[in-house]
Structures are given as C-alpha cells and as structure tokens.
Amino acid sequence: MKKRNKLKILNDPIYGFITIPNELIFDLIEHKYFQRLRRISQMGLSYLVYPGAHHTRFHHALGCMHLMQKAVRVLRFKGINISEEEEEALYVAILLHDIGHGPFSHAMEHSIVNEVNHESISLRLMEKINEEFNGSLTLSIQIFKGDYHRDFLHQLISGQLDMDRLDYLKRDSFYTGVAEGNVNSERLITMLTVVDDALVVEEKGIYSVENFLLARRLMYWQVYLHKTSIVAENLLIRVLQRAKELVEKGEELNASKALSFFLKNKITSENFTPAVLETFSKLDDYDIISAMKEWSNANDFVLRKLSSMIIDRDLLKIKVKNKPFLSNKKENHLKKIKEKYEISDEEARYFIFEGSISNQAYHLNKQNINVLYKSKKIVDIVKATDQFNLEALSKPVIKYFMCYPKYKH
Structure with a gap:
C-alpha cells in the first residue's frame, strides 16, 4: 500500500x-x-x-x-x-x-x-x-x-x-x-x-x-x-436565549440535531459528559445560521424579529457613553416598543438592553512583559518605556452601551 x-x-x-x-x-x-x-x-x-x-x-x-x-x-x-x-x-x-x-x-x-x-x-x-x-x-x-x-x-x-x-x-x-x-x-x-x-x-x-x-x-x-459587532453579538445571545425559553415551554423549533440538544437540555460543567462533548463537537456556524434562517419565519414574534435582524442585517441602534445611562432612558424605550409592536413588558426587554465594555491592552502583575537590558537588569515594559501612554494602556477603560429599536417616524 x-x-x-x-x-x-x-x-x-x-x-x-x-x-x-x-x-x-x-x-x-x-x-x-x-x-x-x-x-x-x-x-x-x-x-x-x-x-x-x-x-x-x-x-x-x-x-x-x-x-x-x-x-x-x-x-x-x-x-x-x-x-x-x-x-x-x-x-x-x-x-x-x-x-x-x-x-x-x-x-x-x-x-x-x-x-x-x-x-x-x-x-x-x-x-x-x-x-x-x-x-x-x-x-x-x-x-x-x-x-x-x-x-x-x-x-x-x-x-x-x-x-x-x-x-x-x-x-x-x-x-x-x-x-x-x-x-x-x-x-x-x-x-x-x-x-x-x-x-x-x-x-x-x-x-x-x-x-x-x-x-x-x-x-x-x-x-x-x-459598536455594530456588540449589537450583533448581543442579539445572537438573545436569539439563543429566546429559542431555549420557547423549547423549554414545549414549542417545536426547527434546528439541527446538535443545536436542538443544547436548546432542550440545561448544560453545566457538572453534566458536561463525554456524550455531551461529542454532541458539542458536531456544532458549528452553519447550525446557528441555518437555524436563524428558519426562525426568521417562526410563530413567536420575538424569535422571528431577532433572527431577521441578524440575517437581514437590520440591527438595533446603539449608543455608547462613558457613563452609565439613566434608568428612565430604558423605561422610555420600553414604553415605545411595547406600543409599537403590541407586546408584553417581558417580550419588549429582548429589544432594549444595556451593558458595558472594557478595554485593557496590558495587565500589570499578570505574566508581565519584561524587558532584559544589556546590564542583565529586568524591568516591566511599563517602566522600561518612555511612552507615557503605556501606563494608561494598563488601566481598564470602561464604556457603557444601550441598544434599542430604530423608530421610523
């Protein structure tokens, strides 16, 4: 041979x-x-x-x-x-x-x-x-x-x-x-x-x-x-959460065998058995994309709308600020969306959400990047550099975002 x-x-x-x-x-x-x-x-x-x-x-x-x-x-x-x-x-x-x-x-x-x-x-x-x-x-x-x-x-x-x-x-x-x-x-x-x-x-x-x-x-x-990636990823999280919620209530949703398994079962580190691992290894991007294509025609308004937003790239609006949003902002959006789509408070919350993002390019005291001088002295990069902004890069910068629907006038 x-x-x-x-x-x-x-x-x-x-x-x-x-x-x-x-x-x-x-x-x-x-x-x-x-x-x-x-x-x-x-x-x-x-x-x-x-x-x-x-x-x-x-x-x-x-x-x-x-x-x-x-x-x-x-x-x-x-x-x-x-x-x-x-x-x-x-x-x-x-x-x-x-x-x-x-x-x-x-x-x-x-x-x-x-x-x-x-x-x-x-x-x-x-x-x-x-x-x-x-x-x-x-x-x-x-x-x-x-x-x-x-x-x-x-x-x-x-x-x-x-x-x-x-x-x-x-x-x-x-x-x-x-x-x-x-x-x-x-x-x-x-x-x-x-x-x-x-x-x-x-x-x-x-x-x-x-x-x-x-x-x-x-x-x-x-x-x-x-910001567009943040909206899209958060929408996908909500698509999967909504699908799981509906399946738990007994609704039948079209999805691949592997994805259906994870929608039907609560998987944690305790029950992540070799059989679950094998099922996980069958999951890929195509399972999720094809499921969303199916779900964009689902009976459930929330799942249908969220899936369509990603598939058709008709995403929510997003505002990013350096400070947290005032609570009445979210409530105002909730009121508008409930009236617009005639949906419940719980359903409306899928379309209005907030969160924070953090950016820290370098972590001090965590496997530092050390510089070796010719004198054999070893110094952390932040101390070794004459760039003032490197110290700033080691401090986390936090920004806050809110996502909500586009309202057509």
Whole structure:
C-alpha cells in the first residue's frame, strides 16, 4: 500500500508557506475535531462590519503553530535548551489551544451552555484526543494547563505576548483591512529570550512591544468592540436565549440535531459528559445560521424579529457613553416598543438592553512583559518605556452601551 506523504506545505496569505513539522501534527490536523474549526469563524459576526472578516479558527491555529516554530528556532539559537519532546508538545498545544471554541462562542457561553467556557472544552477535547493517540498529547496538556515545570513554555501558549495574540492581531488586521492592528510578529519573536525560566524581551525590542500593545488597544476599540459587532453579538445571545425559553415551554423549533440538544437540555460543567462533548463537537456556524434562517419565519414574534435582524442585517441602534445611562432612558424605550409592536413588558426587554465594555491592552502583575537590558537588569515594559501612554494602556477603560429599536417616524 502506498504510504501517504504527511509532511505537507500549506499556503497562508499572511506568512506564505507553513510547513507541517511531523506526522503527529498532520494526524491532529486531519482529526474531525480540528477539521470542525474550518466551520468556525475566527471573528464571529464581525463580517457584518468588515466584509472580509470570514477567516476561520482553523486558519488561525495553523498560523499560531507556524509562529511557534519560529519561536523555537529563535530560542534554540540563543542557547535555550528545548528538547524534541518539548518542541513537539508546544506545537500540539498551540495547534489545539482553540479547539473548544463553539460557533460564535462568546454568544454561546452566555446563552445555551452555562458556566462552561471554551478553555475548559478545549482541555476536554485534548484529553479525548489523547486517549485516541495513546497518550502522545500528555506533555502538551501539561504545558497547556501550566502544570509543567518550565514556565516559559506555557507563556508561549498563554501569556501577554503569546503566539496566539501575535497571530490573531496580524491575521484579523489583514482580513478586516484595519491597518492599525498590524504587528511585526516576526521581529517580536526574534527579540524573545528566556531568563530564570521566564520569557523576556531583549532591550532592542521595546518599540516593537509598544507597537504591539498599542495595536491591541486599537483593534479592540475598532474591531472587537466595534459598536455594530456588540449589537450583533448581543442579539445572537438573545436569539439563543429566546429559542431555549420557547423549547423549554414545549414549542417545536426547527434546528439541527446538535443545536436542538443544547436548546432542550440545561448544560453545566457538572453534566458536561463525554456524550455531551461529542454532541458539542458536531456544532458549528452553519447550525446557528441555518437555524436563524428558519426562525426568521417562526410563530413567536420575538424569535422571528431577532433572527431577521441578524440575517437581514437590520440591527438595533446603539449608543455608547462613558457613563452609565439613566434608568428612565430604558423605561422610555420600553414604553415605545411595547406600543409599537403590541407586546408584553417581558417580550419588549429582548429589544432594549444595556451593558458595558472594557478595554485593557496590558495587565500589570499578570505574566508581565519584561524587558532584559544589556546590564542583565529586568524591568516591566511599563517602566522600561518612555511612552507615557503605556501606563494608561494598563488601566481598564470602561464604556457603557444601550441598544434599542430604530423608530421610523
């Protein structure tokens, strides 16, 4: 029988050619859990704002692995000892770090799956794959969880300057066309080294780190926290909540088998069994989109209207302010919407809601980004930089929003 070539080269619009380093990585990419990421959008409903933002989590995971290959080469060149087992474990951990994301996962985590975040689902899926692969992911899982004795390996996967952030900022900037997010990930990786088992940036990389943190802040305000994206995501949360509410009352709603399961059952971390995990692994963006297309003809006014708003991109209006809204504002809108649609108070609340958004580009005292000077002194980036605004970037900025229908006069 002809042996299959597993050392493939993939073409990526960001980095050019990405190589699959070994057979284990190839087999993981081929696995159905990983292939599902082709059907999970990296940026949820952001394409309603930026038409190019249709890239997937599959795309992103491969980009992260490519950057990790660069990081390993750079660190080894600088004399940092990384064994072959540790190298392979890093590639596996970064490749699978997002495998637990559901369709529009932040909306799902607030509606039909309770108290179970995508990180814990990623871990469960990795442990399931580990059983199938006879324990060959054990070291990767240790590093992913931060249980391995060499801290810097975990920092490369989950830190304030990890391969995940270096890829998604560059990739999301490319696909949205928002140039402010374009970070020089290759230079940042070239500036990395390890001191006392912790990742540090060489002094000459200070300006690249400044640019990275500023890009992160701008991408949050311009893209991830764009007001239209906030409306769309909040509408989707309410679509799923309303669908779940109706199903609990005994209504039959058209939806895929996997989505129906989550609408009919209350899923928490306690009852997230292997069977539930398997059902979760069947969910992707197409389940949600096709359900909303069906529900835009539903008998229930609220579900019909909310679904149509997303499908037809006829969204609610949104106001964003630096201070919380006065309570009478919401009450006035509620009164108007009840009269306009002739619906109950409870139903009207699906169309008028408020919340807050927070942007913090850098977290002090949480796996800090430290700078290594030629004198061997190590200083936090906020103290090392002459940019006053970096200290400001480490303070959370909170804004308040209110969404309500457009009233045609």
